[in-house]
Amino acid sequence: MTTLKKIVANIGLSLLAVLCITTLGLAQERGSEEPRTSPNATVSQTIGTTDVTITYGRPAVNDREVFGELVPYGEVWRTGANESTALVVSDDVMIEGNKLEAGTYSLYTIPNKDSWTIILNSKLSWGTEYDSGQDVLRFKVESQEADYMERMLFYFKDVSNDSATVVLHWDNTKVPFTISV
Template sequence: MDLLKKLSLKVGLILLLGLTITSTNWAQERGNEEPRTSPNATVSQTIGTTDITFTYGRPAVNNREIFGELVPYGDVWRTGANESTALVVSKDVTIEGNKLKAGTYSLYTIPGKDKWTIIINTKLSWGTQYNKSKDLFRFTVEPQKADYRERMMFYFEEVTNKKATVVLHWDETKVPFTIKV
């Protein structure tokens, strides 16, 4: 793919995400200029020629007990703060063996002590307006003990031209899963 086509694709994805946010009233109406308690973040990674982007709210620990308390075990969690976490993929991918077409999706989780369920859903929404009927698929992964992280974040590890490990990391827990192109 030449540089102009690749640039056009990236601009198109940005516009698509913007239109999706606008058309679903996904963006928070704030009414003031104060910073968010849980600021938004975006992380993006190219795997081979496929762009993967997560946009999410970054809550802080703030001396709270996170998993099992603030975020109860066994309940669907929006996986961040404010709006649902958005996942944008520029081309078809496979996530932990599940095929996902290029597009914009939401990511929810069900945390557990020994396993987490990751949910890929088609509805972007504010807060906990989760709709199970919009699930595309679910898969389970094992959480890992990790160094302390005050603010939740997503990042990519072990990136190759064919796959990468996505890591959700907050408090002393990280939850990895693999995306293949």
């Protein structure tokens, strides 16, 4: 095995060890090794040369009335379950025409029947510890009716070298917003 291959293998094993230790630590930190009711998920997309990653908890509808009931209209929602939903951008971007510097942000929303306010905040925490004084960016987008989705899902569509649309999809609602590089 060449020296370069050994270095790459050692880096890979080191990263795997860190991941295992981190995962074990998170399970112990939350006090249980049982599966979460709202499992964590991560979605990433490269737009041009910019990496965009969203990490979030995926709540289920579970025969509940979601928007307007479980998630009240007109109030700040942590947008997911458990810890804050995190949006990470590797380079400066434009989101719905607003400049956002490279970094890690928590993502909150204020749902309404026809439009939502998307909030990017600099404080990462347990999802219910929102601090409006830490808001970095707020913008409004229109929501759309959608096919039913039992578990909340973020995904990217219309990906090009210059932009992509992030879609939050849960129950019968989709909330899209565009990231441009």
